[in-house]
Amino acid sequence: MWQALWTQIADLTLIVVLLRLMTPILLSALGGLISDIAGVINIGLEGLMLLSAFTSIAVGAATDSWVIGTIAGVAASVAMCYVMGFFSIKLKVDIIIAGFAVNIFGSGFTVFLMSKIYGLTGNYSPENLNPIPNVVIPGIQDIPVLGKLLSGHNLMVWISLIAVVFCFVLLYRTPYGVHLRSVGEAPAAAKSLGIPVGRVQYSALAWSGVFSGLAGAYMSMGMTSMFVKDMTAGTGFLALAVVLLGNRNPVGIFFGSLIFGLASAVTTIVQTTPGSQVPSQFIQMIPYVVTIVALVIFAVRKKRKLLTQAS
C-alpha cells in the first residue's frame, strides 16, 4: 500500500485525484458557508446536490450541451432552496428539519424521476453526453511536472477555486456580505437597522443552492458521466463538516476541503490496491473524527476567550 501511495505521489496522480474529489466538497461547503453565516444552517446540501446532478445530466443529454445542463441543475437546486426558505422562513419550520426533508426529497425524487422518465431504477448513463470539458492549457501541458499539475483539470475544478475568492470578496468586501453576517449574528439588531432579514436569508439559501448545484452538475457530468442513485454518498455531510472545520471562513474551508479530499483520495488508492493492509473504512472515517475533534477545540477556545474577557 505504501508503495502504491508513494508511486502515486511521485507521479502526481494523487494531486490530480485529490483535485477531482475535492471539488464537489469545496463547492457545496462554500454554499453551506454562506447560508450558515446568515444563520440558516442548510443541512440539505446532500439533497440539493442530488437534484442538481440528475437535472443537469438529464437536460445536458437532451440538449447536448453541458452549459444548459449545468444551468438547469443550478436552477433546480436554487428553486428547491426557495421552497425550503418558504417553509422555514414563512411557515416557521425548524431549518434543520427543512434541510432534513430536502435530503429525503432529493434522494427519493431523483429516483422517481429516473424511473418515470427513463424507466431505470439504478443508474442513468446517456450515450451521447457532452460533459463539462477539461481545461488543457497549451504550452504548459508539455512541461513535465507543471503540465500535469496545472493542465487537464476539469473546468469545474477551476471554478471551485475561483469560488473561494468569490466567497471571500462577497462576505468581507461587499455591503451585502455585511448584511449576511449581521443577519446571522444578530437578526433583531439587523432588523432594527432596516435590513430585510427574511429576504437576506432567502438569498443566502439561494447561494447555497447555486454552489451545491454546481457541485451536483460536476458530479454527474464531470467527475463521472452518469447519474447513480444516491451518488453523492455523504458528500453533503462532509461539506457540512468542512464548514465547521474551516471555522466558517472561505480560506479555512479551502484547507478543510483539501484535507477531506486527501482522505477520499487515499481511500480510493487503498481500495484499489490489492492486498492492502490498511482497512479503507478507517481512512474514510478520518474526516468525521477530525471534524468532531475540531468542534471540541473551537468550543474550548471560545470558552477560554469568554473567560479571559470576563476576568
Added chain:
Amino acid sequence: MKTEKAIYLELAGIAFAIVIALLCGFAVILATSAEPFTALSSLIVDPVSNLFNIGTILNKAVPLIFTGLSLAVVFQSGVFSMGAEGQLYAGGFLGALVAVNIHGLPAWIHFPLILVCAMAGGALFAGIAGWLKAYWNANEVVTTLMLNFVAILATSYFVNNVFKDPASGGYARMPYISPDLLLKKPIPGFPAHTGFVLALLAVVVVYLLLYKTKVGYELRLVGKNSRFADYGGIHTNRVIISSIMIGGALAGLAGIVEILGVHGTYKDNFSAGLGFDGIIIALLARNHPVGVLIAALFYAYIQVGAQTMQVGSDMPREVAVIIQVMLVLLVSSQAIFAFLKQKYATRQKAVK
C-alpha cells in the same frame, strides 16, 4: 392553555397535515400515472387487503416504533440528535455479536442478555455525543451526524473482516444466529414476529418513564426550559447525557429487534435509514410515546403501500417520499399551528 381543547386542536392540525400530504402524493400519482386509479388503490387498499401485507406492516412498524421512541425521548429533553442511525448500528452490532459468539447458554438467559448488550451498545455510543454536548458544548446535530458515519464505517469494517462468516462468500454478514434466539412468528401464515409485543412494551415503559418518574420529569423540564431547570437544582448536563443514552438504548433495541426478527444475523448496511425515519415518526407524534405507536403504524402502512403500488402499477415506490416530505414539513410548521391556535382562541373570545 394546555387543556383538553388544546390537545384536540393539535391533533386536528396533525390530521390536517396528514390529509394535505396524502393529497400531494395523490396529485403526483394522478398527474404522472397512466393508470392512476389502479395505482391509488394499490397504494391505499392493497396493504390491508390480506394478512400477509398486514403482517408486513406490523414488522415494518417495529423498528420504527423503537427509533421513534428513541428520538421522542431525546427531543423531549431539548436535544436535537440525528444519531439514532449510528446508535442502531452500534447496538445491533454488539447484540448480534453476543448472539452469535456465545454458546451453551439457555435461551431464556441468552435472549435477555442479547437485548441488554444491544441497549448498552447503543447507549454507550450515544453517550459520546451526549458527553460532547454537555461538557464540551459541541453542536449535537453535527456530532451525531458525524458519529453516524463513524458507527456505520466501523461496523462495516468488522463485519467485512474480523467477524465475517467464512461461508458467506461475497456478502458481508456474521454467521446466522441460532433459530432458538430469533423472534418467533407465533401465528401460522401471518408474517408478523413477536418484536411487535416488545415494541408495545417499550411504548408503555417509555410512557411511564417520561410521565410518571422523577427522571422523566427532570428530562422534560430541561427540554422546556433548561435555565429554569438549572436554577431549580437539576443537574442539566447529567439529564442531557442520560436522555441521549436512553435514546441510544432504544435505538440499539431497534437494531437488534430488526436483526432477530427479520434478517437473522448482522448484515452490512442492514438499516437503510431506520434511524432517520425515526425522526419523522417523533415529529409526527409530537414526541409522545402513544403518538409514536400510531405514527409508526401509519408510516409503515405508507411504506408497504408504496411497495404494493410499485408491484401493482406503473408508479415507482419513491412516490411515498413526496408524502413523507410534505408530512415532515407541514407537521413541524410552527406558523400553521400558531395560526390554528390563534384563530381558535379569537373565535372563543367572540363567542363569549
